[in-house]
Amino acid sequence: MRAVVVNSSGGPEAVEVVETAVPEPGARQVRIKVAAAALNPVDAGVRAGVFGGAGERIGLGWDVAGTVDAVGTDGAWSVGDEVVALHYGTVKPLGTHAEYVVVDADAVALAPSSVDAVHAATLPLNALTAAQALDLLEPAPDRSLLVTGAAGAVGGYAVRLAAHRGVPVTGLARRSDEAFVRSLGAVRFLDGDAEDGGFDAVLDAAVLGEPALARVRDGGRYVGVIPQAEPAPVRGVRTGAVEVSADGARLAELVRLVDEGVLTTRVAETYALEDAAKAHARLDGGGVRGRLVLVP
Structure with missing residues (x-):
């Protein structure tokens, strides 16, 4: 072959x-x-x-x-x-x-x-990464979430999955991607020039590192997508990174969301x-x- x-x-x-x-x-x-x-x-x-x-x-x-x-x-x-x-x-x-x-x-x-x-x-890879990263962050409807790289493959899935759970998501991406990011369910949009911060949690799909960490409130949570490459904790912020794992049962749940029209x-x-x-x-x-x- x-x-x-x-x-x-x-x-x-x-x-x-x-x-x-x-x-x-x-x-x-x-x-x-x-x-x-x-x-x-x-x-x-x-x-x-x-x-x-x-x-x-x-x-x-x-x-x-x-x-x-x-x-x-x-x-x-x-x-x-x-x-x-x-x-x-x-x-x-x-x-x-x-x-x-x-x-x-x-x-x-x-x-x-x-x-x-x-x-x-x-x-498989991108949706599982997004889902497992959200598991680490434990977002909830009463907690704010920022997803960097919100127009990308992992970031886009993360925005949609979180919004589907009722989590108020802010997406950070290029200004030209605003309409797409909002279509995924983001309630707010930021481009790279915006200085907004104070988020309860940040999923750094764009691998921004320190600039993304700076947007997390004191005592909040940061999760990256490259294992062992996350920035060091500061201000009581817990930092970590998802290491995607093969999980057929979880993948089946994501397939169901595709067939239901939730994920595109x-x-x-x-x-x-x-x-x-x-x-x-x-x-x-x-x-x-x-x-x-x-x-x-």
């Missing part, structure tokens, strides 16, 4: 499409025939060597939508099930940017029925698997709204 890998860290030119053996599922695993797989900033980080793995062949891709085509022992899934999954791991021999991928059975959920595989592939998936552009390097170059160029998706 074909798979996207890097053999040495670097820019988009380091991305290769190679032929490799089709993986076999073990106990409590399933193999998915990939229909679509999103490209995320973490893939660019892996490609650039941010997470280590020098000298190793590393597979790229975390998100997948496709069809179960083989199951290991003790599995709850059946061949033919249309599914989505998060394949967690920064340094792994094969990722989801391939024709087939093996994942743990408990990382899998049935695919949304209301969108196609390309759109479904944009859900966003696709910027699709690329053939063999054009993975071009997709990386587009991602590095910035300004992408929605996710780039690879289609084998």
